[in-house]
Amino acid sequence: MYSGKYLRVLVICLLVWPLAAAEDEQDSATEIVRKADQLLRGITQVSTYTMQVIRPDWQRTMRFKFWSEGTEKAFILVLAPAKEKGVTFLKLKNEMWNYIPKINRTIKIPPSMMMQSWMGSDFTNDDLVKESNMVTDYTHTLLGREELLGFETYKIELRPKPEAAIVWDRIVEWIRVDDYVPLKAEYYNERGERIRTMLFGDIRQMGGRLIPTRFELIEEKKSGHKTVLILEDVVFDQPIPKQVFTKAFLRRAR
Helix, strand or coil, X not given: CCCHHHHHXXXXXXXXXXXXXXXXXXXXXXXXXXXXXXXXXXCEEEEEEEEEEEECCEEEEEEEEEEEECCCEEEEEEEECHHHCCCEEEEECCEEEEXXXXXXXXXXXXXXXXXXXXXCXXXXXXXXXXXXXXXXXXXXXXXXXXXXXXXXXXXXXXXXXXXXXXXXXXXXXEEXXXXXXXXXXXXXXXXXXXXXXXXXXXXXXXXXXXXXXXXXXXXXXXXXXXXXXXXXXXXXXXXXXXXXXXXXXXHHCC
16 A cells, blocks of 8 residues: 555656656647758748739739748848839838839838738738747647648647737648658638638649749638749758848848
């Protein structure tokens, strides 16, 4: 029979073990999201994208070049179409500016507009320059494993931290177990409605790593509305000239 001393130790172990297990699961989910985020982001990134905005009765195509350094610096230069060529965007920490050549004016984009459409697409300003951070602005819960598109995936729920200014009530993401490649993400509002779905596809070697090169963002509440982002080329983890992430470069970028 157990003595009183050993019974106390046993009770303490039974109480503490579930808490420790929950913490380990939380750490595991966060680490999975961190690896998936780093796979797509890199320490630095210089890339070129084609964007197709698709609507029920029309389509339009754009091209742009993108620079980023960590999570706090990003720069975008629109390459086409001709009428928007030379439009630029700069993000430094929590601030963002937009230069419009036609009116020769630089405009500061307020935080309230970070969730507004970027260049008429289904992507937001926040999506493109990643003001919100999938790793630090959310708590992560591993919901389990699921098969998706023939692959075993981690199914993870992300909920914004109270201090994070994020419009989504939660995000559910599917990440491949073998290599941390994201395959799908669903975005929900506070009423539990799925507002949009992101599909990651055309996974191939590019920039020295295996990554998705096609990103399809579907608006669930707007039939026939979606935007497809195609990664043309990318270079990761190479130094970027400091001048790129300056307001002066908004007017000089070519």
